[in-house]
Amino acid sequence: MAETLSDQNILIVEDQEGPRRALMMILGSFYRIHTAETASAALKIIVESPIDLMLMDVGLPDYSGIELLRRVRATGRDIKVIVMTGGASIESAEEVLRLGAVAYLLKPFNFQEVLTLVENALTVKDPKLAS
Known part of the structure; x- marks a missing residue:
């Protein structure tokens, strides 16, 4: 991983x-x-x-990650988003991707997969095109 990425902020x-x-x-x-x-x-x-990037769980105590993603998009900020969930549903995966999430990560996650997804999201112009 390149050291030049250290100035980027992840939530x-x-x-x-x-x-x-x-x-x-x-x-x-x-x-x-x-x-x-x-x-x-x-x-x-x-x-x-x-x-620069938000890694977020779908199941949050105050309101859903999908609603959070909608509100983030409404701010107009260009924040890349990776959504995590312990229970996959095709509907929620489709919804977060439609709202602009760059990836949908199932828990438990693989550490190398997390690093790769984050690095790709922050370095590739359109991270959905990265493989």
Whole structure:
């Protein structure tokens, strides 16, 4: 992974401490990390900080990740989004991809897969075209 990426900001939105800490450990050496446990807290960070990529869980305590993604898109900010979920549904996957998410990641996730998805999302002009 290129060291030049370290100036980029990633927001991890995950209400469960275990996955949130794991993602912080995986990505913290390469990127500036912000964390939120709720969709409301995530929106506050997005308004106050320059976020390049958001890794978010679909199941959040205050409202769904899909609703969070809609609200992020409504801000007009160009934030890449990777959606994580413990329970896959074709409908929710289609919805988040339609709303502009660059990837849909199933838990439990593979650490190398997370690193690859994040790096591709931040370096490729249109990350949906990366394979």
